[in-house]
Amino acid sequence: MFVFYSLLLIIGLVVGSFITMLTWRLPRSLSLKGRSACDKCHKKISWYHNIPVASYFLLGGKCANCGKHISLRYPLIEVTTSALYVLAGYLWLYSDSTLLHELRANTPVFSSLFILISLITLHFSLLVVDLEHKLLPDVLTLLGGVVVLLILLTLPSPQLFQHLFWGFLSFLFFLSIFLITRGRGMGFGDVKLVFVLGSWLGFPYVLVWLLLSFASGALIGIFLLFARKAHWKQEIAFGPFLLAASFVTFFFGDIIIKWYIALSS
Numbered sequence: 001m002f003v004f005y006s007l008l009l010i011i012g013l014v015v016g017s018f019i020t021m022l023t024w025r026l027p028r029s030l031s032l033k034g035r036s037a038c039d040k041c042h043k044k045i046s047w048y049h050n051i052p053v054a055s056y057f058l059l060g061g062k063c064a065n066c067g068k069h070i071s072l073r074y075p076l077i078e079v080t081t082s083a084l085y086v087l088a089g090y091l092w093l094y095s096d097s098t099l100l101h102e103l104r105a106n107t108p109v110f111s112s113l114f115i116l117i118s119l120i121t122l123h124f125s126l127l128v129v130d131l132e133h134k135l136l137p138d139v140l141t142l143l144g145g146v147v148v149l150l151i152l153l154t155l156p157s158p159q160l161f162q163h164l165f166w167g168f169l170s171f172l173f174f175l176s177i178f179l180i181t182r183g184r185g186m187g188f189g190d191v192k193l194v195f196v197l198g199s200w201l202g203f204p205y206v207l208v209w210l211l212l213s214f215a216s217g218a219l220i221g222i223f224l225l226f227a228r229k230a231h232w233k234q235e236i237a238f239g240p241f242l243l244a245a246s247f248v249t250f251f252f253g254d255i256i257i258k259w260y261i262a263l264s265s
C-alpha cells in the first residue's frame, strides 16, 4: 500500500510539473519542446533546479539566476496534481461507484487506474487553463474525448449508444444556452467539453453532474459577488465547475442519487 501511494505521489509531482509547463505554453501558443526558462530573466532552468516542489523550496521561491520570485502556481499545480493522483488511487481501491465498477469490470487490472489518471491529467490541465485564461484548448478537449471513447468502446453496444446519446443531449442543451445568450453565458469551448463529459457519465449521472455544476457555479458566483471579487458583467469561467463536478459525479453519483431519493420520499 505504501509503495502504491508513494508511486502515485511521485508520478503526480512529475506529471504536475509537466502540467505547469503545458498550461503556461498552450494558451500562449508556445512550442512544447525545449526546457523551461525563467519568465523574468529568460534563463533556461537546469534540470537540478527543475525538480517538482523541492527546487521551489530549496531556492526559497526565487530564480537561481536573477533572484526574482517564481510564481506560486508551480508548486501549487504540482502538489494539487499529486494529491489528485493519490486520491484517485484511494477511490480506485475503495469506491463503490457503479461507473468505476463498469470501468474495472471491462478493462484489465491496472489499465482502469491508468485511464482514470489520464483523464484527471487532461481535465486538471483544462481546469487550470480555463481558470487563468477562460479558455478550453481544443487539443485537450479532443484528447479527453479520445480517452472517453476508449472507455465507452469497452461497454456493450446498447450502453455505448446510451452514453453517446446523453452526451449529445447535453451538447444540444448547452448549444441552446450558447445560442440564446449569444455566447455571453458560456463559451463554445464549454459546449464541446460537455459532449465529452456527458458521454463519459451517461444516464442518470448526467443529471447529477449538470445539477452539481450549475449549483456550485451559482454558489461560487454569488460568493464572489458578495466578496466583491467579481462584477455582474464579468463572466466567471464555467469549465472548472463542469470538470470538477464530473469527477465528483463519477465517484459519488450513486450516493447523491440515494440521498436525493431519500429526501424526496
Ligand SMILES: [Zn+2]
Binding pocket: 038, 039, 040, 041, 042, 043, 063, 064, 065, 066, 067, 068
Ligand atoms: Zn530568473
